[in-house]
Amino acid sequence: MRNIFKAVVVVALAAHPAAAGVSTLNGAGATFPYPIYSKWFDDYNKVKPDLQINYQSIGSGGGIRQITARTVDFGATDAPMTDKQLFKVDGKLLHLPTVLGGVVPVYNLPGNGDLKFTGEILAGIFMGKIMRWNDPALQKENPDAKLPDMPITVVHRSDGSGTTYCFVDYLSKVSKEWDKKVGRAASVNWLTGLGAKGNEGVAGLVIQTPNSIGYVELVYAKQNNISYGAVKNASGKFVKAGVESIAAAAAGLKMPADFRVSITDSPNPGAYPISTYTWLLVYQKNPGEKGAVLREFLSWMLEEGQKRAAELGFSPLPADVKAMVAKAVQTVQ
C-alpha cells in the first residue's frame, strides 16, 4: 500500500516539473477584458509551459473582494477601487492598467446609418427625458437622418458591470443632472428602460426591439454587427469608437502615480469620449516566489501582450503609460 502511495507521489511530481516553484497563479475579476486576458494566459502558457494562470471572470466587484481577502494572486477591475475599498486592503495593492476599451451607443432604427450623439442627448435619453426619436435635440445633430416619430426603448445592463460604470461615469461628467439624479457605479438606479443581462443580452434585446437604444462594449457591437453612433467629444468633434480613437483618449493625459484615473470625456481632439482603462490588481509584496512570477508575466504582458490587443478590439497602452507601468511592475516582489 505504502509503495503504491509512493509511486503515485513520484508520478505526480514527475508530471509537475515545476512543483518545487510556483506552478499556478489564480486571478479573478472583470468580465470586460476577459477575451484578451484569456488569450494572454493561454499564450503565456506556451512561453512558460510550467506555469498555469487561471482566471475567473466573476466581475470587478468579486475580483476586488477576492484580492482584498487574498484568496487569489491577482484581481482585475474595470473601475478603479474607491478610497473606501482600498482602506480595507491590508498591504499595498497596485492598480496596473493593461488595455483600453470603449463603450458605444447601439441602436435599432431601420433605415438609418450612423447617428450622431452628444453627451447631453445620451444623458437625456437614458434618464427618460428625451423620449421620442424625432426629438428636436436629436434632429439638430442628425439633420439628414430619418428619425421616426416613435418612442425610444432604452435598454441597459441589469447586472452590475464595468461597462455600465464607464458609460455612467461619462454621463456624470457631461450632465450635472445625471450626476445628481443617478450618479456613477457598476449598478445604478436607472430612471427608465429595460434591463438585460450582459453585453450579449443588451445587444440581443436591441437587435430584437425596433426603435431601441442601448450601450455595449465596442467588441460586442462589432461582433453582432449592430449600428453604433458617433459621440461628440470634449473638443466638439463627433468621433466613432475604434482602436485608434480609444487609444487617443488616453494619449498624453496626466497619469496619477497610483494609476487610478478616469479617461472618459477626454480633451484630446481625436479621442472617443466613452473610453476606459482596465486594471489588474496586484499586491506589491507577495508570498514566496509568486512576486517574481507575477513580475515576469506582467513584463511579458507589457511587451508581447500589448501587440495582441488590437486584433481583439482592445487598444494597447500609450507609450508613456506603458513606461510608467513597467516601472511599477519592477516594484512587485
Added chain:
Amino acid sequence: MAVTAVLTWQLAVNSALTWKQFGWSFLWSSTWDPVREVYGALPFIYGTAVSSGLALLLAVPIGVGCAIFLVELAPKRVAEICAFIIELLAAVPSVILGLMGIFVLVPVVRAVEPGLTAGLGWLPLFQGEPYGVGMLTAGLILSLMVLPYITVISREVLLAVPRSLKEAMLALGATRWETVMKVSLPYARPGIAGAVFLALGRALGETMAVTMVIGNTPQIKASLLAPGYSMASVIANELAEASSDEHLHSLIAIGLVLLGISLVVNAAARAMIGLLERRA
C-alpha cells in the same frame, strides 16, 4: 432541518448590515439605489409574487385540465405518450426555456401586446408600451415551466382514484363530466394542491429564465406589460459586481426574504394538504 438552519443563520449573519440600517422597512421600501446605498426589497418581492401568481393562474387550469384529459378521455396509448412528452418538458433546463423566451415568446408577446392594449386598455393591467419583455412574458415562461409538474402529479393522483368509486357514480346515472367533477377531483384534491405548491415553489425561486424576459426594472406598476424584477433575478444580476458591503448585504437580505417566503409557502402547503385530507 439542520441545513435549513445553517442556511438561515449564514444569510442572517451576512445581511446584518442591511437589517441594522433599514430594519423592517427594507421589506416595504421601494428604492433600490446602489449609488446612494439606499436599498428596499419591495419591487422584487412584488415582481416575484406577481410573476409566480400569474404563472399559477395560467398553469393550474391548463395543467389540471390536461391531467383530466389524459386520465379520463384520451386512449391509453395516446395518454402514455403524452405523459412521457410532458415529463420530458420538465427536464428542459431553465436557461434553455429562457432562450426560447427571448427568441420566440418575446417577439410574439410584442406583436400581441398592442392588441391587448387596444382591446383591454381600459384595464390598468394592460396599459403601456409593448416592449415584449415584462411581467406578462415572465409569467408565461414560468407557467410553461411549472405546467409539467402540475400535469404529471395531477395525472398520478387522478389515476389513483379508486375505480369502484367512479363506477358507482356512473352506475347511478351520472355523466362522465359529473363523475370527474364530483368524484375524481374531490378525491384527488390534496394531491393536486400539493402539485400546485410544488409548482409555486419552483416559480418563486426560478432565476435564469425570468431574468432573461422580465425586463429587470425595479418598479411596481399595475400593468402586466411593464417590466419588473424578481428577487432571484436581482441576486443573480448584481451579486458579482456588488463591491460595497451594504450592497452585498442587501442582496443577501433579499436571499433571506426569499428563503423565508419559500419556507412559509411550504409550511402553508403542508397545513393545507393536512386540512384537505382530513376533510376528504
